[in-house]
Amino acid sequence: MTERSRGSVPASAADRTPLAQELKGDIDSGRTGDKTAFFDPAASPLGTDDEAAGTPDSPDRVATAIRQEMRGPRDGGRAAVPARRDRAPATGRTRPRSPNIQIYRPQLTSVLSIANRISGIALGLGAVGLVAWLAAAASGPRAFAVAQSAAGSWIGQATLLGLTYALFLHLCGGIRHLVWDTVHGLDLRAIYLGGWTVVASSVVLTLAAWFAGLYAGG
Incomplete structure (x- = not known):
């Protein structure tokens, strides 16, 4: 990796055309002040998609992005630190550093994303x-009786109920993602409608499965 890709360009090259890769390097190194110095996979494709499409960001746009990222703590976004690579940014901002899930207000989209992983x-x-x-069923009547007793307890039943809901939540969430893969339902209204549909469908399917099981078991 070159010095340029790390966001640390020698002073002799400070006034040349800024690159999106330099901005990514500054973000990764923590020089912009909005995250700790740690590799951020989310910043990896920064600028590369446009370049691959043959329409890379213009130097003016890259310079503007650099100035926005490197602006001082009390300038309100109006003034900016010069985008010279040999100068330390006068950030000094006290805003929380990402990634930090504790600073974000829970939303349906983020909650479902986390719930999908937990499920x-x-x-x-x-x-x-x-x-x-x-295995208990194959081991003999005594071992199977112990397993059935554990599953029939209130803790076992609550666990099975939770697992049933997790199954249908994961299933409905997967179907939702498959719909997204077809490039449909990606506008904000459709995303929230789809999210609540996943929640409601999971509840209905869980109740239906349990009622069916209780009915079949007499």
């Missing part, structure tokens, strides 16, 4: 429990 972990643990139940 995936829960289903993995549930699969282990299913294997243990099958």
